[in-house]
Amino acid sequence: MSHFLPSGLQTMLPNIIQLVYLIATGIFIFGIKRLGSPATARSGNQLAALGMLIGIVVTLFDQQILSFEYIIAGIVVGSAIGAFLxxxxxxxxxxxxxxxxxxxxxGASALVAWGEFTRVADPTIFSGQDLVTTGLSILIGAITFTGSFVAFGKLKGFISGNPLTFPGQNVFNALLSIGSFGLVGWLAFDPTNLIIFWTLFGIALFLGILTVLPIGGADMPVVISLLNSYSGLAASMAGFVIGNNLLIISGALVGAAGLILTNIMCESMNRSLGNVLFGAFGGDNGGDGGNTGPAADTDKTVHKTTAQDVALQCSYADKVIITPGYGLAVAQAQHVLKEVVDKLEKKGVNVKYGIHPVAGRMPGHMNVLLAEADVPYDQLYDMEQINPEFKSTDVVLVIGANDVVNPAAKTEEGSPIYGMPILDVDEAKRTIVFKRSLSPGFAGIDNELFYEDSNQMFFGDAKDTLQDLSQAIGEMD
Known part of the structure; x- marks a missing residue:
């Protein structure tokens, strides 16, 4: 490609390419920064994508590996798939x-490392550093590939959300991990031995499956965040393999952001990352998937309510806080909820949303879900922001949330969730829980909130009960 350019421009081309790479990196970093706020996240995502597009285009002039046709075809096909999704x-x-x-x-990062490793007849021409980064890119990328699809299966439901374990699994996984790093070192020492290369690739793919299978479905938000970090680290390693600064920096940023978010989520559950990965905790042993109505194995008293009663309490309240959870997402009730809120606001009710960091099935799931229903960003409050307001709140509508509002986290020292920061909904004058049944959440324990005198249970599918509530509020006009 460069031989078509004037000789003077050919001389300057390497510097121009590096400058454009630097510009693309700056755009990507700025885009990542804007992802920190829901109000700017959309434009941040677009800027980050633009940075990557510039990086792809400049690669046409930097690397003479593929023809224009293949790269352009890849951009077109990828863009079409992205637009469809x-x-x-x-x-x-x-x-x-x-x-x-x-x-x-x-997977893409692992394939890049594989392609770079196999494109030369004599791999001994690579330095030891290049071989180590190649091995790490394959190891991390392959683990991310298979682990992510196991997580997909758990979220989709065709793989059980319960922890799938066997005796000695943690020890076995640890030995495989140690062995994998040993193979990376061996590959750097003897790169001509392809048996080592393929053994490393195969073990990494297998290790990804074994790493995620023992983790319960309710812990998938942490797993997704961690795997996102892995994908970034794999991309950064691939950047070292091919000598691409844009890939190194962008991958490192994604890896760091994923690790930071993973740590924040673990702190929000008062659990260590090791407990999430190796504790075989957080299965699908409850949630909102049970039968409608109270659980049959409890002799505790609950106070059931109706749509008309809830409509009356909310319509005459000064302030209402809504705390959504995974049950809202399962019922796809976000649009109906917005209808309810609109009707309450017309009556002069001050409505806010309290979002727990681990509500839903991925980081920011509730924020994205509510944004789809055009809920204003300024009505969404993080746990630290909303907790001081519960004491002055007339009614809290708990829709599909469970453990993140369980007072046992503050009072029961022997509880699995003891010490976990929760939404202090029990401090409000009235709580109303929208739920199919009294079944437990991912922790597998009873929720004390259900039986408090200040709480009422509105049993049923969240979408159906919210539709009934919306109709009841409308009939009060």
């Missing part, structure tokens, strides 16, 4: 889509 995939299925994206990202 953006239009067709519902927000409730976004966790599964993110898991797939993570998987393909990790």
């Amino acid at each position: 953006a239009k067709k995939v519902e927000m409730t299925s976004m966790p599964e889509l993110v898991a797939v994206f993570n998987g393909f990202g990790g």
